[in-house]
Amino acid sequence: MYVNVRGPVTAVGAIRTVSTANGNREVADVSVVVDGEPTTVALWGSWAETAEYLEPEMELLVTDATERSDGGYATTSDSTVVVEPDFLVDVTDVRSWVQCPRMYYLNKLGGLPLKYPVTKGTIVHEVFGDLLRGRDLDEAVAERVDEAALEIGLLGRDRSEVEADVRANAAAIEGWLAQGTLDGEDAWRSEVTLISETVGIKGRADAIRRGMPVELKTGKNTNRSPRFQDKIQAASYALLLAERGVEPDTGTLLYTKNTAVDRSEFSGDLSPAKEFSIGPGLLDFVVRTRNEIAAMEHDASVPTGHEADAKCEYCFEQDTCKVVAGRLDQESKAGAVGSPLPAVEREYFASIYDAIEAERAAIHEEYRKLWTQTPDERADADRAVVDLEPAGREELPDGRYRLTARRPAPVTSKIREGDRVLASDGDPVSGRAEIARVTRLDVEVVEVTADEPVPLRRLDVYPSEFSVDRMLTALYDGLLRADRRRKDVLFDREDPAFGDESVRPVPNNEAQNAAVERAVAAEDFALIHGPPGTGKTYTIAALVEALVDRGERILLASFTNRAVDNALEAIRDRGVEDPIRVGTESGIRADMQDVRLDRSGDPAAQADALESASVVAATTATCGSRVLRSQTFDVVVVDEASQLTEPDALAAINRGDRFVLVGDHRQLPPVVQSEGPLSTSLFERLIDAHPAAAVMLDRQYRMSQRIQAFSSREFYDGALRPANATVAAQSLADLGVDAGRVPDGVSFHQVTGTQTAHTDAEEAAYVADLVDDYLDAGVSPADVGVIAPFRAQVAEIGRLLPSGVVVDTVDRFQGSSKEVVVVSFVATGSLDGPIFEDARRMNVALTRAKKALALVGDRHALAENDRYARMVEWADR
C-alpha cells in the first residue's frame, strides 16, 4: 500500500551512500511533521539530491511512499518528491533555469524585451495556432502581422519584410502538418492551459497532437536532436498531461527556421521536426529542476549560476548578468562589473523584492483553491460561477470563439464583465480550461470569448501573476536603469529642486494655481495633495495644458482605466490636441476610443503616432509594458497616486525626467495581500519626507459645510474648507424636493441589526426603506448612492432597491459622489475586523455626499472605537 506523505520539514540529513542488494545507492533522511506527528522519510536514488537544497520549514510532498516497519516512510520507484508543492513554477521558468539559473532570475527581473525575434516568435506562434484551427496561411500571416503593427513599427521594420519572414517559418509548419495528416487521424489541440495540483507546475503548451506535446521554436537547430532546454520544456508539458491520465512517451520540437535558412551555408540536420522519447527519468528530472526553483524562491534567494554547468562565455545575457551582479552585489558565475549600489538602495531592492514575492505566494494560494475547494465552495467564496448550461458556440472572424451559457440561478461573484477568467467544462484543473474574456454577464446569460471552444459550464477568477511580474520589472528599471539624480531624491539624499516659474493662472482658486505653478517649476518632482471634491482632475488638466504649452511631452498615468479616462476627458475639454490613449479596447471608455492607439495598421504610422504624441495616457500597468518601456517623457503625471504601491508608481515615473504625484494619503491605500513595504504608497512616503514639495488643495466643491466638517477635522487638521458660500450652504431643498419629509444634512439611524457573515438583513431593509423615502420625496434615483463595507451587504441591499440607485463598496465609490448618500455600517455587536480599522476607508465613505448623508448602524457597536464614537456624536448633533 503506497501513501502520500506531506508536511513541513524539521531536519534534513546528509546524503549517504548505502550498499544494497541492487548495488550502491544514495539516500537522505528527512524529518517531517505529518498530521502533527513527527516522522522521517528516506529519499532514495536521484531523489536523495533533494537534500542539497531542502531546508527546515519547507513543505515536502512524497507521493507513493511506502511505510517502513519503524513507522517512517521511504520513496518507492513510483514516488515523486515535491518541494513546496503550493509554489507554482511556470514551464518557461523550468526551461530558462535549465539553461542557467541566472537567466531565470534575469528574465524575471527584466521581463521580455522589445526585440524583433520576440515579436516575430509571437506572430509565428499565432499563425501556428491558426493553421491548426484550419485557417488559410496567407490570411493568417497577413492578419497576425497586421495585429503586431505597432511593435513592428517601433522596431523599425516594415510589413512586407516581416510577412516574408513569418511565411518562411510558417512553411515548415505547413509542410509538417501536411505530412502529419496523411494518416488522417491526427487529433490536434492548440494552446492548452495546464495546471498540476501535485507537482506545482503550470504552463501553456503550444499544441498537443495525439496526446503528445508539440513545442514550436522559431529559431534554427541543425543538430539531429532538440536542444536540452527545449526537451525539458516539452517534457514539462508531458508531465502535466500524464497527470490527466495519458502518459506521453514522445515529444516533438518544431524548429521552423530550419527550412528558411540558406541551405548552402549550413550543414547538419535541417529537418524542422525533431522527436525525442520521454521516459520516467526525464520526467523526474523536470520535477527535480522545478524543486530547485521552488526551494530557491522559498526564501527569495538569488541564483549564482553555479547551480548549473552553463558556459557563460557563449551567453548573450552575459553583460547584463555581470552588471546586475555588480550593482546588487551578488555572486555570479559570469563575474561582476561595476560598483555596488549604496546599501540603502540594495536594502530597498531586497525588501520590495521580498514583498512582491510574498504577493506572488498569495496568488499561488488562489490557484491552489481551484482544486482544494469544491465548486460550491468556490461559488460561495464568490470566486466562481458554476452550474452553467452551455448554450452556444460561434466562430468569430479572427478564428476565436464566442461561447454562451445559461445561468440557472442568479448568484454574486467577483467576476465582472471585461474580466479575464478561466472558462472550463466544470473542472478547471484536470478538465478542459481556457483563459477567456467575459463579454456579457447577465442574470440569465454568460458570454465569453476564447481562443479555443470549451463546453462552458464554469467560470473561475483567474489568478494572474501579471501584476507582480510588472512590479518586478519596475523595481529593476527604477534601481538599475534610473539616473543618479532620480535616486538621490527618491532615497532622500537630496531635496527636490524647484525652478522659478510662473504660469498663466487658469484654475479656480489659489491652491490649485499654486499646485500647477509648483508642479511646472519642479525639477525633480512635485506632490499635489487633493482631499475629496477639491478638483484634482481639473488641476491635472490645467497642469498638463501648461506643460504642453511649454513644449513638453507628458505621460499621464493612473491605476484604474476609469481614472485615466476621466483625466483624459478633462484634458481634451481644455483643448489639448491629439492625446494618445494606450491600453486594451475593453478597458477604455467608449468616448475615448477615438484616441486609442491601435496596435494594428501601418507599422510606421502607428509607431509615429505614439512617438510624436505630446500627451500619452495609460494605466500604470500599461506603463510597464514592452511598448511603453521604449518611450521617454519629460514629465509623468500620476493620478490616484496614494493608491499605488511603490513599484506600481515606479512603473510610471521610470518613463520620465520629472514627475508629479496627485493623490490623498488620507483616502484608500494600495490593495495588497500582506502588510509590509507595499502597503505604503510612494506618495505618502514622499509627502512625509518632503512636505515642502507638496501643495494641498484646500477648497472643496462637493459637500455642504455640515457634511465636510467631520472629515476636515479628523483627517485634514481642519484645513479643508468649502470653496464658496453656495457649496457650504447647499441642501436638499436646492434639488426641488420635499425636504421636510426626509433627513437633510447629516443624520444617524439606529438599527440594532442581525449581523451574519458580513451582511445584516435588518439593516439592509432599513436602508432600502430610507432610500425609498428619499425617492418619494422627489430625489432622482441617479442622485442617490448607497455604500457598504462588504460586497455581501452590497448584494443584499442591491436586491431590495429599484434600479438606478448605485450600491457599492467603499473602495469602488472612491472618486465619485452623489447628492444623497446612505452608508450601511454592518457593525452590529462589535467593530472587529480590518475593514473598520483603517479609518481612511471611513473618510472615503463620509465624503461622497453633497447634500444629505444618512448613516445607518448600531451606535453601541460603533462607540467601541473613539473615532467612530466621535462620528456618531457629529451625526447626532
Added chain:
DNA sequence: TCTCTGCGAAGAGGA
C-alpha cells in the same frame, strides 16, 4: 479577515 484593478501571450541568438 476584508477591500480589489490591472494585463493578450509569446523567446531568438552560439560553440
